[in-house]
Structures are given as structure tokens and as C-alpha cells.
Amino acid sequence: MLVIHHRLDPQPHWDEELHLTHEARSKSRLRCFSAANEETGLFLERGQPPLRDGDCLRAEDGRIVRVCARPEALLHVTCASSFELMRAAYHLGNRHVALQLGDGWLRLLDDYVLRAMLDQLGATTCTVEAPFHPEHGAYGGGHHHSHQGDADFNYAPRLHQFGVRT
DSSP: EEEEEEOOOOOOOSSSEEEOOOHHHHHHHHEEOTOOOOEEEEEEOOOOOOOOOOOEEEEETTTTEEEEEEEEEEEEOOOSHHHHHHHHHHHHHTTTTOOOOEEEEEEEOHHHHHHHHHTTTTTTTEEEEOOOOOOOTSSOOOOOOOOTGGGGGGGGGOOSSTTOOO
């Protein structure tokens, strides 16, 4: 089994690849298989940002493993105006939907309920197969409400990793 505990900066050369969905790249503990079908166990430090396409990891045996973002079924959202696109992003954000932002477009995991909502808002949607790279969050971690002065809760707010304390 390929056992991985360490994240590395991107490297020019690597020995193996992991092709992972965004959900899998967000986990610190994961059992998966490498591109060469070798059983792999990720045991990464908790509370870190999701792995990105091109990130590298170091296995216990010294091999360098490159992370590849696996294409997923996504909704590609465009609108007739920037105001309508901003409105669509607001309604999706209000539902805590992970969004990838582009110049004049949004992407989210394909969901028929959200597609119907976007249609009602007048957005144009189509399904694409592409790697998903949503925004990680303004504070880089879990969703918290600060309790200033309370020793157990004295930390900066961190979005999108509920219950994580550093």
C-alpha cells in the first residue's frame, strides 16, 4: 500500500499520480487507488485547504505523487448581465453551494434542483465535464463564529470546514 503523510510544493518530476474528484481532494483521510491501480492511503494534516490539481505528495517510501483533478459533471452557468450572474451567485451561496468562479461564469456540481432554481432566475445552464476547482473560502478553514476571550473558541473564523479547530 502506498502510504502518504506529507504535502509538497509542485515538483517537476513525480513517480505516481492520484486522479481525484474535488470531494476526495478535500479529505485528509482517504483510501483510494493510484493511476497504476496501487492501493493508497492518505493521512494528511487535518484542517488544510483541499488538494489542487498539480499538488504533490511524498509517500512513506519516498515516491513523489502528483494530484490530478478528475473531471466531474458540472453545471456551467452564464447570465445575460453581470447583475444576474451576481444574483445567481448570491442564491447559490445562500445555500452554501461550492462554486468555481470564472470571468462571466460560475460552475457547480451538477444538481437538478439547483438547475431548476437557476432556470427560474433566468440563468443559462449547460452540463460540462471538467475538473472542479471551487473557491476555498475567505478565511481558509471551517465555518465558525468567534467567541472572543473564550479560550476554547479564541481563533479566527474559518469557512467551509465545520468544527475544525487549530
